Amino acid sequence: MLRREMPPATVSGGWLLRLDSAGGVAPADDDGAMLSRVDPWPESAMRLGYWSEVPVAVSVEEGQEWPPAREWLAQVSSAESELIATALQVTRWARDHRFCGRCGHAMRRLGHEFAMHCDHCGLRSYPRISPCIITLVTHGKDMLLARSPRFPPQRYSTLAGFIEPGEAVEAAVRREVMEEVGVDVGRVSFFKSQSWPFPHSLMMGFFAEAASRRIRIDGEEIVDAAWFSPDNLPQLPPVYSISRQLIETHRGAVAVR
Ligand SMILES: [Zn+2]
Known part of the structure; x- marks a missing residue:
């Protein structure tokens, strides 16, 4: 189950969910799992919380093509569905909100919550639901x-x-x-x-x-x-x-x- 508490910035690895740029999810190994243990995470990885008390993050890898998320949702538990849904939504939000919608300057992702902050005008943007x-x-x-x-x-x-x-x-x-x-x-x-x-x-x-x-x-x-x-x-x-x-x-x- 996903515990929604952001791991501190000092945590550099743990579980990793890998997505392709179209939202496909990488299989972790042959038994159908989707999470791999990776330490350290890629630099671009986004922390999501804790999975079975181990820090979990998501990364997006360009140039890959993995099974679509809908196929995974048909097979996995409701807890795993929640993790996939969270990962898909926060990675797309981070991709689509790199610039401030009010003043156009680059946004900065905050570490302790899902939020993008504009240092120029102070606007804060949260994932859209x-x-x-x-x-x-x-x-x-x-x-x-x-x-x-x-x-x-x-x-x-x-x-x-x-x-x-x-x-x-x-x-x-x-x-x-x-x-x-x-x-x-x-x-x-x-x-x-x-x-x-x-x-x-x-x-x-x-x-x-x-x-x-x-x-x-x-x-x-x-x-x-x-x-x-x-x-x-x-x-x-x-x-x-x-x-x-x-x-x-x-x-x-x-x-x-
Ligand atoms: Zn701004």
Whole structure:
């Protein structure tokens, strides 16, 4: 498990997670592990915290091509997923915030937390996290699932969208459902959340009870949507996704009624 405490600057080695510049993750050895013991770490390595009480860092290596992070997320534990998500997000943030967004001078990475500081104007920048809602709309036992044009053929999933500035999370659930499928929802209840590092989403999962069954899709973000009964589901997202967990949780709950 990742302990989120920054190792002091005097620590020079420990576990190392290696990423390629597209976010692929290097296998550490033949048994499928992803962390290697490296001392000293490469100079560009970013400290992440402690993994099993040993300091852990991430490095990005140019010119490599390793298995994509999504493939790893399908196989590893939730603790390892958290480590991968953290590593992907902080390395991209450091790459994309080298210069101050206010005055244009070079930023300096602080050692004790994930922060970039502009010595010229004092602006401090933290890793961006983009909150999103993801919601399973239900009507009795049935589930409303939809297809985005970006999905693999035949796949259906729950509805999702970014929360807008100034908007409450529950309001975003109601707005997204109305925009994407034209359905009014009644009770909305929180399920759980999941980091989704593509590139920096925080998915907040909800169940939403539909007030009516009539669907009106927008035709852009959603190309098809339909009601599905638990015993007749289409192709679904991978099991590690919160979308699939929403669907399986509802399926389990209505099966025992
Ligand atoms: Zn500045």
